[in-house]
Amino acid sequence: MFNKKTIFLGFASVLLAGTVVAAPVHNTNITEEEVRKAQEAWGAALIQISQDYSEGGLAKAKETAEAVLNQAYGYAQGPVLFKPTLATGETTFRITQEGALAYFVGDNPEFGDSGFALKGWREYSFENAAVYINGDLALTMGHVHLINAAGEKTTVDKTWGFKKDDQGDLRIVLHHSSLPYSK
Template sequence: MMRKNILLIGFTTALVSGFALAAPVHNTNITEEEVRQAQDAWGAALIQISQDYTEGGLEKAKATAEAVLNQAYGYQQGPVLFKPTLASGETTFRITHDGALSYFVGDNPDFDDSGFALKGWEKYSFENAAVYINGDLALTMGHVHMTNSAGETTTVDKTWGFKKDEQGDVRIVLHHSSLPYSQ
């Protein structure tokens, strides 16, 4: 009987100790506030790239765009489904980091881009028509308004997909942009 009690105590201690050493639970669910922060950060980055181009030329703008792509987009996780506003033909879809960088700052002979982020953008706002959240993935659809230094506003229809990674960073994994349809 004594041997059974010792075995039972030993088993219980090992079982409880195992739970104490279990890895902490990490919540990767994305929130609507995190999505809005990511959208705000994207707009601020677009304006920063434009300012850097105005103040320091293409190399400064390209360095900023490179940092933005590395931080905001999920290219390190795999292809990003990116369809820029003014892209067409064989280079319509930018599933690679280099394709996205070219769209924002041009200067790549493989793509016919003049650099969307180099257009003197000074203001940015967005209106989400809807936000869909499922665990670590969020999808949004709505309008983005950008105003340049001449006071001209461009509005685009934007669909974004955001995924929260293992480190808790929210990254763009889907980016579709188009000009509103007009008759």
């Protein structure tokens, strides 16, 4: 039935030798390590914008913020689900990059933000309460802690959604940040 002779000649050496070369693997999935690095990078970027503002003023801060948004968020691919900590009313949700930039560095009368990234942030840490990984998308929820130049601490309740793109870079497609509820 089978053409056994041909098959035998072709693959016997493999069976006898038992040495199997590792096959190339293409894996599009997101990993916990990548998520952790993306969370660290977000904090480092926020502090960088704050420092650039201190040293180079609004122009430099805005330039850095634009670079951060281009790299770390998914606005180029489509709408981003972004509810910033201090956004409210008609401009609660910053679906476009313009709205996100306004939130971080202000200077946009349409949104009226004072510029969250300009508030002198110096230290950053996060605590994940739980992580959910599904394919190339990861969701995290937990506390983010920020310390400003005056040593004051702020904590927010934070949810992120990270999407791994075709180049292997993680982009924020979801970001819900809120102040802790005060009883």
